[in-house]
Amino acid sequence: MENFDIIIIGSGPAGITASIYGSRAGLKTLVIAGPAPGGQLLQTMDIENFPGFEHPISGFDLMTKMINQSKRLGTKIINEFAKELDLSKTPFTVKTGANIYQTKSVIIATGANAKWLGLESEQRLIGRGVSSCATCDGFFYKGKTVCVIGGGDSACEEAIFLTNFAQKVYLIHRRDQLRAAYIMQEKVKKNPKIEIIYDHIPSEIIGENKVSGIKIKNVKTQEEKKIDLDGVFIAIGHHPNSEIVKGKVKLDDHGYIVVDSNFQTSVPGVFACGDVADTVYKQAIVASGTGCMAAMNAIKFVESV
Secondary structure, three states: OEEEEEEEEOOOHHHHHHHHHHHHOOOOEEEEOOOOOOHHHHHOOOEOOOOOOOOOEOHHHHHHHHHHHHHHOOOEEEOOOEEEEEOOOOOEEEEEOOOEEEEEEEEEOOOEEEOOOOOHHHHHOEOOOEEOOHHHHHHHHOOOEEEEEOOOHHHHHHHHHHOOOOOEEEEEOOOOOOOOOHHHHHHHHHOOOEEEEOOEEEEEEEOOOOOOEEEEEEOOOOOEEEEEOOEEEEOOOEEEOOHHHEOOEOEOOOOOEOOOOOOEOOOOOEEEOHHHHOOOOOOHHHHHHHHHHHHHHHHHHHHHO
């Protein structure tokens, strides 16, 4: 059984940033990365809003650079899944399929997954016109036509944001009225670039190597129609990957890990950062920032025990 000062579960920008700080502090640091280190950014083709890169960088290249930096500083990174945590006593225990590790401190950085429609065409075109983040990708649709799928606050916010770039934004919702707050609905309805299509669901996203349109179906009449467009933004929510700590630390009603101002969970010595504890921003640079703060507080915890 190998012992560590800090074990980080998750290898996206939050987890890898945390590991950089842990290793630079001279602490024995382990990242349990899963089979594909890098997190959700591996699905992102071009990133233009992460500071330090004059030209767009792919999510794969960005995470490769961060991971190599962390390894250079001494972090041990293993491509295994964390399957079980014992946070009832210290040192904490983390079990993977093959090994058991002990640690003075744990940082949970398991992220959150966008909820997808479940269409084959959607999965095939992710990063090729299908996105779950208007803030990340809206810039690429200057003067183009796009649609947003959803009817809540997030969907309305994304639709409004996209009007800064796109010439036309369709907001497609499966119900006969939006679920967003009244003020948000009024902003959408008053925006001349946005057209709301009620009572419809996507049935197919059209395109071979990139999005060229979408087929939508009326939920009442089952009638289908096609809309020509360049981008599809899915805004039906996120699912935090917090199952491993369910019943072990406090979660909110949606499954996000609750942390204090030090990014500590309800269990002393256990911290959380990135999208698994972020209900608002879902940005790589924010995840990295919270990874830094969680690590700095984990370092203080380890040094105090």
